[in-house]
Amino acid sequence: MKEMTIAQLLEKYPFVTEFFQQNRLNITGFEQLTFADYLQQLDEDELEEKAIELQKLPEELALYIEQMTAFLGLNEDSGVHSLTILPGKDKNAVPEKFTKLTIFPSQVVAIVGPTGSGKSRLLADIEWAAQNDTPTGRSILINDALPDAKWRYSPNNKLVAQLSQNMNFVIDLSVKEFLQLHAQSRMAENIKEISGKILAAANRLAGEPFSADTPVTSLSGGQSRALMIADTAILSASPIVLIDEIENAGIDRRKALEVLLSQDKIVLMATHDPLLALMADRRIVIRNGGIHAVLETTQEEKALLQKMNSLDTIMQSARRELREGKTLHTKDFLSDFRL
Ligand SMILES: Nc1ncnc2c1ncn2[C@@H]1O[C@H](COP(=O)(O)OP(=O)(O)OP(=O)(O)O)[C@@H](O)[C@H]1O
Numbered sequence: 433m434k435e436m437t438i439a440q441l442l443e444k445y446p447f448v449t450e451f452f453q454q455n456r457l458n459i460t461g462f463e464q465l466t467f468a469d470y471l472q473q474l475d476e477d478e479l480e481e482k483a484i485e486l487q488k489l490p491e492e493l494a495l496y497i498e499q500m501t502a503f504l505g506l507n508e509d510s511g512v513h514s515l516t517i518l519p520g521k522d523k524n525a526v527p528e529k530f531t532k533l534t535i536f537p538s539q540v541v542a543i544v545g546p547t548g549s550g551k552s553r554l555l556a557d558i559e560w561a562a563q564n565d566t567p568t569g570r571s572i573l574i575n576d577a578l579p580d581a582k583w584r585y586s587p588n589n590k591l592v593a594q595l596s597q598n599m600n601f602v603i604d605l606s607v608k609e610f611l612q613l614h615a616q617s618r619m620a621e622n623i624k625e626i627s628g629k630i631l632a633a634a635n636r637l638a639g640e641p642f643s644a645d646t647p648v649t650s651l652s653g654g655q656s657r658a659l660m661i662a663d664t665a666i667l668s669a670s671p672i673v674l675i676d677e678i679e680n681a682g683i684d685r686r687k688a689l690e691v692l693l694s695q696d697k698i699v700l701m702a703t704h705d706p707l708l709a710l711m712a713d714r715r716i717v718i719r720n721g722g723i724h725a726v727l728e729t730t731q732e733e734k735a736l737l738q739k740m741n742s743l744d745t746i747m748q749s750a751r752r753e754l755r756e757g758k759t760l761h762t763k764d765f766l767s768d769f770r771l
Pocket of ligand 1: 524
C-alpha cells in the first residue's frame with residue numbers, strides 16, 4: 433500500500449475519499465504522488481492549523497483501509513484455500529471411519545444418503561465451522577488450521593453462503609433495484625455491469641426468463657432461486673457455497689453448478705439427484721448420521737452420466753413442449769432415444 437499512488441488507492445479503495453475529507457486533506461492535483469510524498473510537500477503552517485499529526489496519518493490510513501475492507505467484506509482473496517472435515521461419530525456414537533476429507537476451491541462434493549441420514553447436519557457443521565461442539569462431534573479446519581473466530585461471529589466474514597429449497601423474497605423491489613442495492617453494499621466497482629451479468633446468468637438458469645423490472649416478489653420459486661444462485665456466485669464474498677437440495681427447483685441444475693464453479697467456490701451439495709451427484713468428482717455417503725464413505729466418481733459413472741444427461745434432455749424438452757401446449761410426437765424424440 434505504501435508504494436501506491438493516491439490515484440491507485442482511489443481506484444482500488446474508492447472509500448478512501450472519506451478519509452481524506454475527514455482529515456481535510458485536499459489531494460486534488462496530487463493523485464500521482466504516494467500518500468507519504470503528498471504529506472511531505474504539505475505546508476507546515478497548514479498542518480499546524482489543521483492540528484494534523486503527520487507521522488500518524490499513514491498508519492491511520494492503513495488501518496482505515498483494513499477496517500473498511502473487513503467491514504464491507506471486500507477481501508479479494510477470501511483467504512480460504514482449503515476446507516477440511518475431521519471425523520466425529522454417527523447417531524449411535526460409532527466413530528466415523530475416514531481420517532480427514534479436504535476440499536479445494538472449484539471443487540464440488542456431493543452428499544448423498546437416505547432421508548433423515550444426516551446430510552443437512554453435515555452442511556450445518558460446516559456452516560458453523562464445528563469444533564467438536566455439535567451432535568456429530570465433527571471439526572472443521574480452514575487452510576488446515578483451526579478456523580478464525582471471525583468466520584463464526586462476524587456478519588461480514590461469512591464463510592458460507594447457503595442456498596436452500598425455500599427462497600422467497602419479502603422486499604418490495606424490482607430485480608434491478610435488488611441487484612444494484614446488493615452490488616452497492618458490496619462496494620462493487622461497476623454496479624450496472626455486474627447487475628446485468630447476474631441477471632443474464634439467472635436467466636440462463638431459469639426456465640421462464642424475467643426482466644430487470646420484474647418485482648422480486650412476483651418471481652416464481654425457480655426464478656427466485658436462479659436469481660439467488662447467480663447472485664451468490666457472482667457477488668457473494670463467501671468462499672464456500674452449501675446447497676441443500678437443488679432439485680425440483682425449476683432451474684437448469686447443471687448450469688447452476690457451472691455458474692458456481694466458474695467463480696472458484698468450494699461447493700458442497702446435498703442431493704438425491706443422480707445427475708448432480710455424478711457431476712461432482714467426489715461424493716460423501718452418509719448413513720445413520722455418520723460419513724460412511726467418500727467415493728470418487730469413476731470413469732464408468734462419468735460415461736453413464738452422459739447418457740443420463742441425454743435422458744434428462746428428453747425429459748426437459750417434453751416438459752417444455754407440454755408447458756407450451758404442444759402434443760408430443762415419437763419422431764421428434766427418436767434420435768434422442770438412441771442411447
Ligand atoms: N451424527 C449425528 N449424531 C446425532 N444426531 C445426528 C447426527 N447426524 C444427524 N443427526 C440428526 O438426525 C436428524 C436428521 O438429520 P438431517 O436433517 O441432517 O437428515 P437429511 O439427510 O438431511 O434428511 P433429508 O434427506 O430428509 O433432508 C437431525 O435431527 C440431525 O440433527
